[in-house]
Each structure stands twice: as C-alpha cells, then as structure tokens.
Amino acid sequence: MSETQCKIYGMDYLYALSVAAVRKSEYSSDVKEGLKYSLNCFYRLYGGQDENFSPDAVKCGLYELVYRIVCLKAATTELKAMWYIYFPYVILAGAPHDEGIYAALKDELCRNEIYDAVLKSKYCEMVFDSDDEARSEGIDPLVIDWYEPFNAYKFTEIDGEMRIVSALKRELVLRNFDYTARFAERLLRLFPSSGTLILMYSAAVTGSLEGKSAQERVTIVTDLMEFIEAVKWNHQIQPELCYYRGLCLIALRRIDEAEESFRTCLELKPGYEPAELMIRAIRRFDS
Secondary structure (H helix, E strand, O other): OOOOHHHHHHHHHHHHHHHHHHHHHOOOHHHHHHHOOOOOOOOHOOOOOOOOOOOOOOOOHHHHHHHHOOOOOOOOOOHHHHHHHHHHHHHHOOOOOOOOHHHHHHHHHOOOOHHHHHHHHOOHHOOOOOOHHHOOOOOOOOHHHHHHHHHHHHHOOOOOOEEHHHHHHHHHOOOOOHHHHHHHHHHHEEEEOHHHHHHHHHHHHHHOOOOOOOOHHHHHHHHHHHHHHHOOOOOOHHHHHHHHHHHHHOOOHHHHHHHHHHHHHHOOOOOOOOHHHHHHHHHHHHO
C-alpha cells in the first residue's frame, strides 16, 4: 500500500471506527449527531463521502472532536492508535491550535500501549522516521513535535533490537512482504550498515515476487541484485546475500548461476539450510 493509499484507506477506517464509537457512546442523540457531522466534515476534507445530517446538527472544533472521541468509553486502543497516526491531518487541515486540548490529547494518546498499537498497524508507515528530514522538508513543527515521542519509542532497543525492527520481523512472518520491503528500505536510509535491515529488505523483496507479472519480477530482482552488489561489503551477512542473489537468479531463470551463488553461500557458511534446500531443488528439477 502506497502512502497515498494509506491516507485514503486509513481515513476510511478511522472514520468507520470513530462513527462506531460515537454510536456506542452514552451521549444524547443530538450530541451524537453533532459529533458524526463534525467527523464527516473532517472526513470530506480528505476525499470522504458526504452524508446527510440534521440541519440542527452542531459542528465542534476539530481538536475538541478528536479529544471527545478518544476519551469515549467505547474508544479502543486501536481507535486511539489510529487517531495518533492521523491527528497531524487535523493540524494540516488548518484547525486553530488549542494548546490546552493539544496537551490533553498528548496525555491521552502518548502512551506506550498506544505506541505499540501504532507499530502493529499497517498505517504506521504514515509516520515519518527522521525529525531532521522532516524539518528539512518543511514539515509543520507541530507535526514533528507530535510524532517525536513515538519515533523515540520505535527506535528504542529492547534486547539489542529496535522496536520497529521487531515489528517488521512480525510483518515478514505474516507474509506482508510489500509493506516490509517499503518500510525496511526507508529505514536503510537512516541505518545503511544494518545487516538486519539489509537481510530483512532482501527477504521481503524476494518474498514479494509471488503474484507479480513476469515483467514486474524482472524489474524487482534486477533492482535487488544491484542493491546486493552495493552492500556486499558487509562481510557479516555475505553468505545470506549470496543466498538472496541466488533467489534473484532463479527468478531470472539463470539456474546455473543461481546454483553457483548458493554454493558460494555454503562455502562461506557451511550448513546454511536454505541454500542447501535450493541446491537440492535444482537437482530434482534437472533430473
């Protein structure tokens, strides 16, 4: 899912979750109508559909709207995480800044359990990774301030591994290959020498080949081989890089070269099972 798609489908999901929470709330029917009307006005700013509301519906300010929703008893951790991700779109919509409500929203949403839910959300990639890059790109300082504590959380190491890396490993296991590849590629701009990210990116890209057209596969594996060539200086992961290079060559149907790459992998790392399995598969295919 591209950033544009995240914005569109994320807004759809945020809107649906928010409306559902308002409906379950203990507010009176007229207050509910006003909150749903306010939600729809915000939703329409980002391409959402117009809906019919009572002419007596009273619209509230966007900051107040978000605060009232996230404080509902029916507001789940998932809903709060979605509002944490998308609150900057309230700022970018030109809503008047209310320092008091902004501080209250931070108290409500800037919590580790919310951050953890953001990490597990497929819309996590809507959050930029580098405050410095955001400043250089002219991002609103208020947006940078909003995301700053989450970025500190996601890059904190637990047992020697950044939280965001652990989250992406889960996505890789769940076979969310395109998402993992996009995110790992982003992080490599910040951590270009990370062997873990290099291998995660390589695994995600090769995993993403399934379902792609022949032309798409050629483009993808050619780009990955160029990437592997550029990072082969990382000797600690050289055996695994040879393995992923072999997978690329398999996709290009250059079978002899692929087998040679797998054998090089085994010379560097004897007993590396994935390479052994690929060599056996090649032999079965040839026989």
